[in-house]
Every structure is written in C-alpha cells, then in structure tokens.
Amino acid sequence: MGTAATAPTFRDATDTDVDALVALIESAYRGDSSRAGWTTEADILQGQRTDPEGVLAVIKSPESRLLTAECDGRLVACCQLEHRGEHAYFGMFAVSPTQQGAGLGKVVMAQAERVARETWGVTEMHMTVISVREDLIAWYQRRGYRRTGRMTPFPYGDERFGIPQRDDLQFELLVKQLA
Known part of the structure; x- marks a missing residue:
C-alpha cells in the first residue's frame, strides 16, 4: 500500500x-479515490462524509480539537478529539489513501490518545464505527479498543452523513482504557 x-x-x-481537511476526509472514505486505501466506505455509503460546516464546527468548539x-x-x-467528561471521543479519523498501510494511522492514533490524556486527564477513549466494517473494527482491536456491543442507529435520511447503500447500518461503541 502506502510508503513510509x-x-x-x-x-x-x-x-x-477546512477545505483541505474536507478533501482529505472525502478522499479516505468516498468515491473512487478512496479505493486506493483500505478504509473506503464507497460500497456501503455514497454522497458526502463531511462538509465544511461540520469540520469548522469541530475546529471552533471549545471542547474539541481537530488534530x-x-x-x-x-x-x-x-x-x-472531543472532551466528554471522564472520556474523550475519537472521530473524523482520516488518513490519505496513498499513505494507508504504512503505519501512519497507528502513529496518529497514539498521538491522539496522548493528547487526550495530557490535555483533559481522561482515562478512556471512545469511538463509534459502522458495525459492518469488520476489517476496520479488527484494526482498532489490535490497537487496544474493545467492542461493547452498544449500538446506535445510523442517521438514515440525513444526507450529511452519506447515502446508505444497504439497510443494516448502525454504529458500535468501541472503548479503550488509557494508561
């Protein structure tokens, strides 16, 4: 895949x-460009993954950081990274498709965990992953995240999150204890 x-x-x-971040996130998850990497959602979701307003909201929020x-x-x-009391939420994670498979994702995730611990003193990192993304969930499990079985519905009908290509999408909460 990618080269170090x-x-x-x-x-x-x-x-x-903002514009560069939207382009990066879209390239990692949607359309033909995303197929160069392994994190593509192109087969399960079409349409957008995020938009400038969503990215700017994260940048501007006092409880969030966009690393x-x-x-x-x-x-x-x-x-x-979003501070949510005793834990931090990890989301909007994207690695350029041409950089995937070279270890960059692991480095970014380790930095995010370090920043959340040092900035907010949290003891857990939470994230939600589309439950049918078994390969992605397995990757997170290898990084110390555990499946909780706690599901939340996919926002069908809200095209800000994409246009589902199947009717069984939901998010599963993954949790990691931070040392």
Missing part, C-alpha cells in the same frame, strides 16, 4: 485548513 514518509508533524487545525498530521508540508491525516 518522514515522521509526521502534528498541530491543531485552523479555519484555513492534523503533515508530512513534507502536506496534510496526510486528521482526527477529532
């Missing part, structure tokens, strides 16, 4: 990153 690049530099996203990773001056990955 120089170690990424991390920073919080700013307003000027970006750059290699050689290029935005290659991002993730949302």
Whole structure:
C-alpha cells in the first residue's frame, strides 16, 4: 500500500485548513479515490462524509480539537478529539489513501490518545464505527479498543452523513482504557 514518509508533524487545525481537511476526509472514505486505501466506505455509503460546516464546527468548539498530521508540508491525516467528561471521543479519523498501510494511522492514533490524556486527564477513549466494517473494527482491536456491543442507529435520511447503500447500518461503541 502506502510508503513510509518522514515522521509526521502534528498541530491543531485552523479555519484555513477546512477545505483541505474536507478533501482529505472525502478522499479516505468516498468515491473512487478512496479505493486506493483500505478504509473506503464507497460500497456501503455514497454522497458526502463531511462538509465544511461540520469540520469548522469541530475546529471552533471549545471542547474539541481537530488534530492534523503533515508530512513534507502536506496534510496526510486528521482526527477529532472531543472532551466528554471522564472520556474523550475519537472521530473524523482520516488518513490519505496513498499513505494507508504504512503505519501512519497507528502513529496518529497514539498521538491522539496522548493528547487526550495530557490535555483533559481522561482515562478512556471512545469511538463509534459502522458495525459492518469488520476489517476496520479488527484494526482498532489490535490497537487496544474493545467492542461493547452498544449500538446506535445510523442517521438514515440525513444526507450529511452519506447515502446508505444497504439497510443494516448502525454504529458500535468501541472503548479503550488509557494508561
């Protein structure tokens, strides 16, 4: 898959990153470009994954951070961290399809966990994953996340989250204890 690049530099996203972040997130999950990586949702969801308003809301929220990773001056990955009391929520995770498979995702996730612990003193990281994404859930399990079996419905009919290509989509909560 991807080739190992120089170690990424991390920073919080700013307003000027919105368009690049939307393009990165869309490229990782939707359409033909996403098929270059293994995280594509193109077969289960069409339409958009996010929009400029959604990305900007995360950047502006006092309880959230949108962490970006750059290699050689290029935005290659991002993730949302949101402080929710005793835990942090991990979302909006995207790695450029051409960078997938080279270990960048693991590095970004480790940095996100470190930032959440150091910034908010949380002891758990939570995330939700579409339950039919067995390959992705297995990847998270290898990083120490456990399945909870706690499901929430997919927002059918709200095209801000995509246009489902099947009728059995739901989100499962995954949890990891942070040391």
